[in-house]
Amino acid sequence: MxxxxxxxxxxxxxxxxxxxxxxxxxxxxxxxxxxxxxxxxxxxxxxxxxxxxxxxxxxxxxxxxxxxxxxxxxxxxxxxxxxxxxxxxxxxxxxxxxxxxxxxxxxxxxxxxxxxxxxxxxxxxxxxxxxxxxxxxxxxxxxxxxxxxxxxxxxxxxxxxxxxxxxxxxxxxFAGTTEINVDIIGRGGHAAFPQNANDAVVAAAYFITQVQTIVSRNIAPTDSAVITLGKLQAGTIRNVIADHARIEGTLRGFTQKAISYLQGRLKQVAQGVAESFDCEVNIELNQGGYYxxxxxxxxxxxxxxxxxxxxxxxxxxxxxxxxxxxxxxxxxxxxxxxxxxxxxxxxxxxxxxxxxxxxxxxxxxxxxxxxxxxxxxx
Missing domain, CATH: 3.40.630.10 (Zn peptidases)
Known part of the structure; x- marks a missing residue:
């Protein structure tokens, strides 16, 4: 040898x-x-x-x-x-x-x-x-x-x-993985005049909260999947309403069928947040070859x-x-x-x-x- x-x-x-x-x-x-x-x-x-x-x-x-x-x-x-x-x-x-x-x-x-x-x-x-x-x-x-x-x-x-x-x-x-990138675009403004702005931080908070129910209420407890949103960036100073928020995370699942379904649910949540907050939500899901x-x-x-x-x-x-x-x-x-x-x-x-x-x-x-x-x- x-x-x-x-x-x-x-x-x-x-x-x-x-x-x-x-x-x-x-x-x-x-x-x-x-x-x-x-x-x-x-x-x-x-x-x-x-x-x-x-x-x-x-x-x-x-x-x-x-x-x-x-x-x-x-x-x-x-x-x-x-x-x-x-x-x-x-x-x-x-x-x-x-x-x-x-x-x-x-x-x-x-x-x-x-x-x-x-x-x-x-x-x-x-x-x-x-x-x-x-x-x-x-x-x-x-x-x-x-x-x-x-x-x-x-x-x-x-x-x-x-x-x-x-x-x-x-x-x-091994699980399959998908990179999640979300950009929420609102309208910035003074903290004292929220009626004149569209707060991207609030929209981001709702997106993150709703995503937490995707696995728990869509995947059987006996199956395995996870969505982790590990990075959030927004705003520049405490008294300015942010016009942009960036969320990054990962989706993982044990079957391609489950991953495809969860990708669809993420897009639905993004669309719902966009409509609810009258803002722009751009979501990018990149699985590449990681099935x-x-x-x-x-x-x-x-x-x-x-x-x-x-x-x-x-x-x-x-x-x-x-x-x-x-x-x-x-x-x-x-x-x-x-x-x-x-x-x-x-x-x-x-x-x-x-x-x-x-x-x-x-x-x-x-x-x-x-x-x-x-x-x-x-």
């Missing part, structure tokens, strides 16, 4: 933000070119230049299985004290994508030396943290023709699971059954969480499964102190290689 720890440490030192993963792309490409090339085809995407795809041709392909690893980092200043800390100021692999890439390279290396039965496509995806690289690739037609993918798999590291553990569930693993990560039930049942049957795999069934992941867009278009890889760290994802346990790498690679071999025998 390739030196997974060295690869992970190399990648950890060169984190780059979404759509700017130039050094990371070059490192991945150089590493892949050092593998046996007999069954490999390398593809780059001019319209998405930091993306990298590698096909492994199978001996008797009946399907094409995709495996995705995200490659971007976060605008976070690392505070781990590791000797291989980030060399890029203000940028760090605080979400563990260096672990994701390393596992994918380990799996690819195995099948470069042991030809699979089915075709495999490895997708090293830029822009997961921002700019939804999965949607960009899909919309460019990357997974059409000779690069069509029948089913997709991918992992995310999880600090609160034991190192090397595998976890998932047959439903939703819920809805695992395919049949494929995920097979994945879970396999992992549970392996004495060397520590499988843990895990409930869904409200964080977002743009792999959800690909799973909305192509059936598949996302799963957790435990990395045993006391720090949260996106923390400046995140330091995944590297002992998770080998069992992660072994579990995935074993599952793919099993899947190809079906």
């Amino acid at each position: 390739i030196d997974l720890i060295q690869i992970r440490r190399d990648l950890h030192q060169i984190p780059e933000l979404a759509l700017n993963e130039v050094q990371t792309h070059d490192y991945l490409l150089k590493t892949v070119k050092n593998f046996p090339q007999t069954w490999l085809t390398i593809r780059e995407v001019p319209e998405l230049p930091t993306a990298l795809l590698v096909k492994v041709s199978g001996t008797d392909p009946k399907r094409t299985i995709g495996y995705r690893a995200d490659i971007d980092a976060l605008p976070v200043t690392e505070n781990t004290g590791l000797p291989f800390s980030s060399k890029h100021p203000g940028i760090a692999h605080a979400c563990g994508h260096d672990m994701h890439m390393t596992v994918a390279l380990g799996v690819l290396s195995h099948f470069a030396e042991n030809q699979p039965k089915d075709d495999l496509i490895f997708f090293f995806q830029p822009a997961e943290e921002a700019e939804y690289g999965g949607k960009r690739a899909y919309d460019l037609g990357v997974f059409e023709g000779d690069w069509h993918v029948d089913e997709f798999y991918g992992l995310h590291d999880r600090p609160d699971l034991p190192a090397g553990a595998i976890g998932t569930n047959p439903g939703t693993l 819920p990560v809805e695992n395919n039930p049949e494929l995920t049942h097979d994945f879970m059954t396999y992992m549970q049957s392996q004495p060397d795999v520590n499988f843990i069934e895990t409930p869904g969480v409200m964080t977002g992941e743009d792999f959800g867009y690909l799973l909305n278009k192509i059936p598949g499964t996302m799963f957790w890889l435990g990395v045993n760290d006391s720090h949260e994802l996106h923390s400046a102190e995140l330091s995944p346990d590297e002992s998770a790498l080998v069992p992660g690679v072994n579990a995935i290689c074993g599952f793919l071999a099993h899947r190809m025998s079906e």
